[in-house]
Amino acid sequence: MASILVVDDELSMREFLSILLEKQGHHVFTAGDPQRALATADSHQLDLVITDIRMGSMSGLDLLKDLKDRYADLPVLLITAFASPEDAVSAMKNGAFDYITKPFKVDEIIAVVNAALQAPTAPATASRQQSPSHDIIGNSPEMLKIFDLINRIAPTHANVLIYGESGTGKELVAKAIHKSSKAAANAFVPITCNAIPETLFESELFGHVKGSFTGATANTVGLFGQANNGTAFLDEVGELTPLTQTKLLRVLQEREFKRVGDTQITKINVRIISATNRNLEEEVMHGNFREDLFYRLAVVPIRMPPLRERKGDVPLLIDFFLKKYAKIFDKEVRELSSYAMEVLMNYDYPGNVRELENIIERGVALATSNIILPESLTLSSHRKKAAGASTGEIPENLVAVRSEEELFDEGLEKIMARFEKKLLITALEKTNYSKMRAADLLKISFRSFRYKLQKYNL
Numbered sequence: 302m303a304s305i306l307v308v309d310d311e312l313s314m315r316e317f318l319s320i321l322l323e324k325q326g327h328h329v330f331t332a333g334d335p336q337r338a339l340a341t342a343d344s345h346q347l348d349l350v351i352t353d354i355r356m357g358s359m360s361g362l363d364l365l366k367d368l369k370d371r372y373a374d375l376p377v378l379l380i381t382a383f384a385s386p387e388d389a390v391s392a393m394k395n396g397a398f399d400y401i402t403k404p405f406k407v408d409e410i411i412a413v414v415n416a417a418l419q420a421p422t423a424p425a426t427a428s429r430q431q432s433p434s435h436d437i438i439g440n441s442p443e444m445l446k447i448f449d450l451i452n453r454i455a456p457t458h459a460n461v462l463i464y465g466e467s468g469t470g471k472e473l474v475a476k477a478i479h480k481s482s483k484a485a486a487n488a489f490v491p492i493t494c495n496a497i498p499e500t501l502f503e504s505e506l507f508g509h510v511k512g513s514f515t516g517a518t519a520n521t522v523g524l525f526g527q528a529n530n531g532t533a534f535l536d537e538v539g540e541l542t543p544l545t546q547t548k549l550l551r552v553l554q555e556r557e558f559k560r561v562g563d564t565q566i567t568k569i570n571v572r573i574i575s576a577t578n579r580n581l582e583e584e585v586m587h588g589n590f591r592e593d594l595f596y597r598l599a600v601v602p603i604r605m606p607p608l609r610e611r612k613g614d615v616p617l618l619i620d621f622f623l624k625k626y627a628k629i630f631d632k633e634v635r636e637l638s639s640y641a642m643e644v645l646m647n648y649d650y651p652g653n654v655r656e657l658e659n660i661i662e663r664g665v666a667l668a669t670s671n672i673i674l675p676e677s678l679t680l681s682s683h684r685k686k687a688a689g690a691s692t693g694e695i696p697e698n699l700v701a702v703r704s705e706e707e708l709f710d711e712g713l714e715k716i717m718a719r720f721e722k723k724l725l726i727t728a729l730e731k732t733n734y735s736k737m738r739a740a741d742l743l744k745i746s747f748r749s750f751r752y753k754l755q756k757y758n759l
């Protein structure tokens with residue numbers, strides 16, 4: 302039995318919820334306005350608050366903020382009209398446990414209430430604007446905003462949709478949210494939506510009973526069963542078919558399912574984090590993705606910015622990957638020459654962070670000294686100015702920095718001269734402008750080094 306406070310300006314709604322919850326064995330308080338709600342919260346040990354978002358002129362969102370300020374651990378459920386998903390989103394961002402859309406089903410309320418009452422209460426450790434995980438690197442304003450968002454929403458039960466181009470770190474962020482959530486000790490189960498054939502969807506996700514179909518040789522709990530009390534990571538969620546979208550929506554609404562071949566109902570409490578490199582809103586507009594499912598999944602949407610929009614993170618990422626691969630390859634590679642750095646700062650990374658990581662990995666592997674020179678960098682030959690859609694993998698055919706066409710235009714002599722000049726400068730910089738050591742670094746004689754300096758007017 303739990304103590305639940307119901308806040309609504311409509312008497313009929315207060316009565317309806319009181320009767321319903323009392324039937325479940327709970328003790329129910331009611332309040333017709335936020336002031337009275339706060340007074341009740343101050344004078345009673347509450348386990349849960351259910352409040353309408355729109356109460357005449359007063360806002361349930363303000364009440365939510367006040368409650369969270371005073372009782373950070375008290376779960377709050379919001380009631381919202383289906384027509385205003387924006388309210389639900391800001392509610393979740395402000396720490397609501399979940400929201401229920403009007404008109405609602407009795408089963409749905411009971412399921413959400415039970416989930417809220419069972420949720421483990423751990424104090425939220427929200428230190429804002431700090432990377433929530435040591436393996437997510439970045440300090441650009443764009444990434445700091447994302448860190449802040451992750452830290453704020455991780456302790457809530459809100460479903461999160463992460464979208465952005467391939468290689469921007471969507472899965473990394475999903476794991477970080479799980480790791481900083483109250484369910485951190487429980488499972489994080491990745492589910493690649495496009496890898497599951499429609500016909501096997503239910504059995505894969507919800508499990509099956511032995512003998513329920515040919516090939517069902519044992520009982521299984523399914524991926525959702527494994528994720529119970531933890532997080533299910535729905536990767537490539539934009540690839541769900543209309544049928545699987547409907548099946549997923551039902552489970553999310555009712556928080557229960559039947560295993561294939563089972564008569565018993567299985568209750569579940571799973572937080573859903575999904576990822577896509579599609580524009581799901583557009584897919585909704587075109588009728589390819591269910592709007593109701595979209596709002597269920599995208600309670601908190603997180604857009605991962607492409608790396609070319611946050612070049613400030615490039616040096617940090619390079620440093621991080623240099624250390625990582627120097628260790629893996631057991632090499633003493635410590636830095637990039639200044640020209641190599643310049644090349645990487647001027648590149649636009651169609652494959653985002655994954656591509657940068659691959660570049661550094663290969664750079665370290667190919668490096669012959671402890672400095673990576675531009676010649677060890679292999680960048681994608683096609684500098685796609687892509688936006689939105691998945692920009693794919695790095696083509697096998699690689700050349701340094703420019704496309705072949707651009708290189709042919711310039712001609713071999715000029716390219717070599719340009720390259721030589723840059724190398725001379727890099728060598729000088731690396732040796733604190735000692736010509737002798739710079740010559741050594743380039744493995745040429747001092748005389749020929751001096752000659753080259755004159756040739757290029759350096």
Ligand SMILES: Nc1ncnc2c1ncn2[C@@H]1O[C@H](COP(=O)(O)OP(=O)(O)OP(=O)(O)O)[C@@H](O)[C@H]1O
Binds near residue numbers: 467473
């Ligand atoms: N901010 C970051 N700091 C450190 N590593 C990162 C960062 N972002 C991405 N990475 C690395 O880049 C690689 C790709 O990241 P991830 O798999 O999370 O991308 P994704 O957005 O899920 O890509 P896809 O859409 O192709 O599945 C991983 O190796 C990941 O560790």
Ligand SMILES: [Mg+2]
Binds near residue numbers: 471472536576
């Ligand atoms: Mg991914």
